[in-house]
Amino acid sequence: MNQFDFLNDLNPEQLEAVKCIEGPMLVLAGAGSGKTKVLTYRVAYLVASGVPFNEILCLTFTNKAANEMRNRITSLLGELGKKSLGGQGWIGTFHSLFARILRAEAEKLGYSSNYTIYDEDDSLRTIRELLRERNLSEEIFSPSGIRWKISQLKNKAVLPEEFLAQARIRQDQVSAQIYSEYEKRLRKNNAMDFDDLLLKPILLFHRDRGVLEKYQNKFKFILVDEYQDTNRAQYVLLKLLAESHKNICVVGDDAQSIYSWRGAELKNIFDFQTDYRGCKVFRLEQNYRSTGKILKAANSIIVHNRRKLDKELWTTNHEGEKLTLLKCDTDRDEGYRIVQKVREEILKNKLQLRDFVVLYRTNYQSRSLEEAFNKNAIPYVIVGGIAFYRRKEIKDILAYLKLIINPSDDESFLRIVNLPQRGIGDISLQHLKRFAESNSLSLLSASGMADSIVEVQPRQRRQLLEFHNLIFKYTKLKDQMKASQLVQSLTDEIGILKDLKEEATTESLERIENIQEFISGIAEFQQEYPDSTLEDFLSEVSLVADVDRWDARQNSVTLMTIHAAKGLEFPVVFVSGLEEGLFPHSSKEDEELEEERRLFYVAITRAKKKVYLSYAKERYRYGHPTFQSPSRFISEIKSDLIEDDNEGKLIADTERDALSYMLEKLGVSFGNNSIMSKPFDRDKLGQVERTNKELKVGSIVEHEMFGIGKIVEISGKGENTRAVVVFGSNQRKQLLLRYAHLRLIK
DNA sequence: TTAATTTGCACCTAC
DNA sequence: TGCAAATTAA
Numbered sequence: 001m002n003q004f005d006f007l008n009d010l011n012p013e014q015l016e017a018v019k020c021i022e023g024p025m026l027v028l029a030g031a032g033s034g035k036t037k038v039l040t041y042r043v044a045y046l047v048a049s050g051v052p053f054n055e056i057l058c059l060t061f062t063n064k065a066a067n068e069m070r071n072r073i074t075s076l077l078g079e080l081g082k083k084s085l086g087g088q089g090w091i092g093t094f095h096s097l098f099a100r101i102l103r104a105e106a107e108k109l110g111y112s113s114n115y116t117i118y119d120e121d122d123s124l125r126t127i128r129e130l131l132r133e134r135n136l137s138e139e140i141f142s143p144s145g146i147r148w149k150i151s152q153l154k155n156k157a158v159l160p161e162e163f164l165a166q167a168r169i170r171q172d173q174v175s176a177q178i179y180s181e182y183e184k185r186l187r188k189n190n191a192m193d194f195d196d197l198l199l200k201p202i203l204l205f206h207r208d209r210g211v212l213e214k215y216q217n218k219f220k221f222i223l224v225d226e227y228q229d230t231n232r233a234q235y236v237l238l239k240l241l242a243e244s245h246k247n248i249c250v251v252g253d254d255a256q257s258i259y260s261w262r263g264a265e266l267k268n269i270f271d272f273q274t275d276y277r278g279c280k281v282f283r284l285e286q287n288y289r290s291t292g293k294i295l296k297a298a299n300s301i302i303v304h305n306r307r308k309l310d311k312e313l314w315t316t317n318h319e320g321e322k323l324t325l326l327k328c329d330t331d332r333d334e335g336y337r338i339v340q341k342v343r344e345e346i347l348k349n350k351l352q353l354r355d356f357v358v359l360y361r362t363n364y365q366s367r368s369l370e371e372a373f374n375k376n377a378i379p380y381v382i383v384g385g386i387a388f389y390r391r392k393e394i395k396d397i398l399a400y401l402k403l404i405i406n407p408s409d410d411e412s413f414l415r416i417v418n419l420p421q422r423g424i425g426d427i428s429l430q431h432l433k434r435f436a437e438s439n440s441l442s443l444l445s446a447s448g449m450a451d452s453i454v455e456v457q458p459r460q461r462r463q464l465l466e467f468h469n470l471i472f473k474y475t476k477l478k479d480q481m482k483a484s485q486l487v488q489s490l491t492d493e494i495g496i497l498k499d500l501k502e503e504a505t506t507e508s509l510e511r512i513e514n515i516q517e518f519i520s521g522i523a524e525f526q527q528e529y530p531d532s533t534l535e536d537f538l539s540e541v542s543l544v545a546d547v548d549r550w551d552a553r554q555n556s557v558t559l560m561t562i563h564a565a566k567g568l569e570f571p572v573v574f575v576s577g578l579e580e581g582l583f584p585h586s587s588k589e590d591e592e593l594e595e596e597r598r599l600f601y602v603a604i605t606r607a608k609k610k611v612y613l614s615y616a617k618e619r620y621r622y623g624h625p626t627f628q629s630p631s632r633f634i635s636e637i638k639s640d641l642i643e644d645d646n647e648g649k650l651i652a653d654t655e656r657d658a659l660s661y662m663l664e665k666l667g668v669s670f671g672n673n674s675i676m677s678k679p680f681d682r683d684k685l686g687q688v689e690r691t692n693k694e695l696k697v698g699s700i701v702e703h704e705m706f707g708i709g710k711i712v713e714i715s716g717k718g719e720n721t722r723a724v725v726v727f728g729s730n731q732r733k734q735l736l737l738r739y740a741h742l743r744l745i746k
Numbered sequence: 747t748t749a750a751t752t753t754g755c756a757c758c759t760a761c
Numbered sequence: 762t763g764c765a766a767a768t769t770a771a
Contacts, residue, residue, distance in 0.1 A: 062761090095761050120760085194761055261759065362758050367762095387760085425747045460747095545761060563759045585758055599759085622756065623762025 003048040006076045010041060017282040018042045024276035027251040030313040031605035032289025035251050039223055040069050044076040046221055047084055057219035058091040061226040063548045065567060066092045094234055095197045096543045102200055105211060109204055114535055116191040116402045116409045117542035123147050123193050125411055130181050141174050149175045150182060154195035155231045155263030157202055190408040198233040205240050216244045227252030231263035254309050255302050258563060258599050287313045289569055289608055291320025293641050298604045300638040305594045323642045326614035334616045335372025338574050341612055342557060345572055353379055355571040356557045359603050361583040366559050377708055383560035384546035393511040394518050400490060404474045405535055413443040420494055422463040431455040444471060483534045484523040562603045573607035578615040579628035600633045701742040
């Protein structure tokens with residue numbers, strides 16, 4: 001047995017790609033052909049051949065993929081792995097690895113290493129402020145439009161001066177102006193946005209040859225996953241780093257490029273061979289994931305695209321079943337039919353809940369699906385939607401932490417200075433800003449001198465000083481206590497949990513849970529990285545993706561967007577909402593339409609065994625029912641590969657009957673199925689409240705959001721009666737009966 | 747200065 | 762429909 005034994009489970013093409021180490025190479029790898037496997041084995045092979053682990057730069061698309069890859073490499077290498085890997089190495093996303101490099105080199109860019117990372121909301125706030133300060137109308141110059149423009153420019157590595165020079169129309173000139181001011185403002189706040197994490201290293205490398213050489217020497221081998229989704233800035237970074245040794249291996253599939261709206265350029269993968277002379281090309285066309293029929297269906301879709309590289313996937317897997325089309329009456333119906341199919345598949349093929357994924361184009365589609373899963377007590381998890389770290393309550397606490405670490409961060413200051421309410425409003429802030437500006441101070445230091453600002457009322461002065469002292473107290477404390485303790489003590493002091501508890505709505509209870517989860521998240525992070533600082537944690541949370549938090553092992557059906565599903569696989573895949581205007585999304589043509597088609601291709605190729613497609617003839621959009629027509633993509637699938645589901649309607653009716661029966665038992669009268677569209681009619685509330693008196697431990701109840709559950713505990717009395725309810729999706733919720741409006745079922 | 751109410755707009759996709 | 766900004770009342 002030797003250290004290269006692991007190479008035995010590669011096919012000849014994969015093996016060749018793994019063992020060819022020197023020089024530039026391009027691996028064109030179709031869906032399910034083992035592209036991540038090649039990258040993983042390649043890193044392991046390099047290490048086994050004696051290359052130090054931390055001299056390998058490996059760029060993945062998500063943190064999750066990076067972690068999986070790291071674990072896999074360790075296990076491939078066995079004993080050798082434990083010895084040589086140590087540390088976390090340089091496997092990760094572009095954003096997280098370059099954020100790390102920027103921390104180390106911040107001073108060279110005029111930043112300090114405790115810089116804050118701004119997300120889109122923070123950027124938008126900043127742009128709004130700049131427009132307001134300049135008296136530019138938000139109607140004429142849309143803040144989100146400008147933010148979008150700035151982001152696009154940064155992705156293309158275009159600087160404000162360059163854009164200003166080429167701006168002809170007034171809109172562009174204003175955008176260029178704001179872009180330039182925005183840069184200054186971020187610098188003043190010691191902050192960078194997401195795009196800066198790629199752009200700033202480029203500027204650094206251009207400005208300081210020595211630093212560039214340092215990293216060129218450090219990273220002797222570069223590997224890139226999902227190369228088809230890199231943007232111009234990423235391309236330039238790679239070009240710079242690989243310049244001296246040219247040991248760059250990129251892996252990708254042009255048919256799976258789905259991020260052009262984020263600046264990704266297919267050009268990068270198309271031109272790789274001419275960019276890097278002497279580049280070797282490998283093709284992986286054997287698919288190990290899907291059945292023959294699924295693969296043929298996928299191929300029959302992608303041939304409708306004109307802009308693509310030549311490649312056709314094949315497999316030796318079973319032919320499998322045809323794709324099944326569910327033609328549904330409404331979006332609600334769609335949810336029920338999907339649930340029904342999940343049940344059928346579980347019974348028929350002995351599958352588990354974790355074997356299913358429901359995919360959709362836009363996040364809001366999860367709502368109608370969620371309802372069906374709730375009502376039928378099928379455990380599910382939604383990936384995405386409002387990302388955990390973007391929730392208001394979490395962002396509020398994060399703003400405190402950011403300000404504690406980076407006192408120049410005026411954005412965070414403005415977010416929390418009056419939260420909880422300290423009676424500091426617009427007017428006081430205007431004065432404070434003016435004072436800060438004329439003395440070149442940050443807003444936080446300015447509040448420390450509030451007594452010298454004559455325009456501010458005494459009450460507000462006192463509040464500002466107090467706020468300043470609060471932040472400073474924690475600035476001093478942060479190195480003495482654990483981050484999780486600090487957050488606990490901070491949240492206690494500002495009383496955010498107390499306020500939410502008093503509110504006692506289901507929503508506020510959920511927020512409390514989120515905050516608690518956040519605190520335990522910090523504790524976990526510290527356990528994993530004992531030497532880490534609060535700064536490390538903050539930079540980590542800024543860069544986690546929705547899928548990073550998703551646990552494939554838990555036994556629930558997964559609901560997510562197709563974008564989030566990239567790189568994943570499931571035995572059974574539902575692709576829902578196949579309607580014109582939704583998927584493909586409205587007004588897409590030519591190149592954009594081709595990207596929608598690639599997205600559909602990605603969706604279908606996630607499946608191992610079975611694909612269900614569905615559309616609804618009528619769907620709620622903007623709160624109104626809208627007529628929808630089937631997506632053109634459905635008819636692009638070769639007709640012998642797809643079949644209609646005929647039982648469907650009958651089953652959906654059965655579902656409806658079950659619900660009707662339930663409602664009838666509750667004494668809710670109805671004559672037609674209009675009750676279906678608003679089962680929680682407010683007229684019925686009085687009645688619901690009366691039933692609350694009859695609730696006891698063991699009662700089966702229904703909740704508007706969580707569906708059907710069982711009461712396991714009741715506490716308190718009168719107004720404050722609470723119940724602990726375990727719902728079907730296995731969620732345990734503590735609810736205040738006054739707000740929860742539980743419906744007694746049994 | 748804040749709370750209450752109205753209006754207006756949105757529903758792409760995300761590090 | 763459902764949220765967030767804008768407007769108005771307190």
